[in-house]
Amino acid sequence: MENLHYPIGKFIPLDKISSDQRKEWIEQLADTPNQLRFAIKDLTSAQLDTPYRPDGWSIRQVIHHLPDSHMNAYVRFKLALTEDQPTIKTYEEDRWSQLADYQGTPIEVSLTLLASLHQRFVTLLSTMQDAEFSRSYKNPESGVVTLETALGLYAWHGRHHIAHITSLRNRMGW
Ligand code: NI
Numbered sequence: 001m002e003n004l005h006y007p008i009g010k011f012i013p014l015d016k017i018s019s020d021q022r023k024e025w026i027e028q029l030a031d032t033p034n035q036l037r038f039a040i041k042d043l044t045s046a047q048l049d050t051p052y053r054p055d056g057w058s059i060r061q062v063i064h065h066l067p068d069s070h071m072n073a074y075v076r077f078k079l080a081l082t083e084d085q086p087t088i089k090t091y092e093e094d095r096w097s098q099l100a101d102y103q104g105t106p107i108e109v110s111l112t113l114l115a116s117l118h119q120r121f122v123t124l125l126s127t128m129q130d131a132e133f134s135r136s137y138k139n140p141e142s143g144v145v146t147l148e149t150a151l152g153l154y155a156w157h158g159r160h161h162i163a164h165i166t167s168l169r170n171r172m173g174w
Helices: 019-039 059-082 109-128 145-170
Strands: 136-139 143-146
Touching: 019 059, 019 109, 019 145, 059 109, 059 136, 059 145, 136 145, 143 145
Parallel strands: none
Antiparallel strands: 136 143
16 A cells, blocks of 8 residues: 555665765755646645645645755755754744745745755755765754765655655546
8 A cells, every 4th residue: 555654665864875876866856846846737726735645734735845844954054064063953844834824825936945945955065075975964853964864865855745746646636
């Protein structure tokens, strides 16, 4: 049976990460905004308000969540590139999804925000040297994370949420 929560599986950190692997992840991140646009194409407002699984976020919430999450990611990368293993700030993503901007902001605004953000993020990632990918931040909940692992995590994270949308569309025949 299809796993509604983890349609592409959970994120599994790799022990060894090659530069080819990093390149693939950077390409996935570069592609995420367009993949998201394609995934939500022609959905009605009622369809956007449909949860992707029972008790899960609506497609609309998933769309607004992606730039929120990836803005945090971008800041984490910049902190780790400019400070010595900084401790980053976690956030309550479920509470964020209940704030008024998730209902009140047109999705186009978050699609554009994600595209602009990823353009800067990918510009930064594309110029990072090997040693910089070994830099790290400390997540107070999960421990030390290298930037190459964080890169894999956020490449997975975009595909993870887009798959929530595409798998719902498949199930519903939309
Ligand atoms: Ni997420």
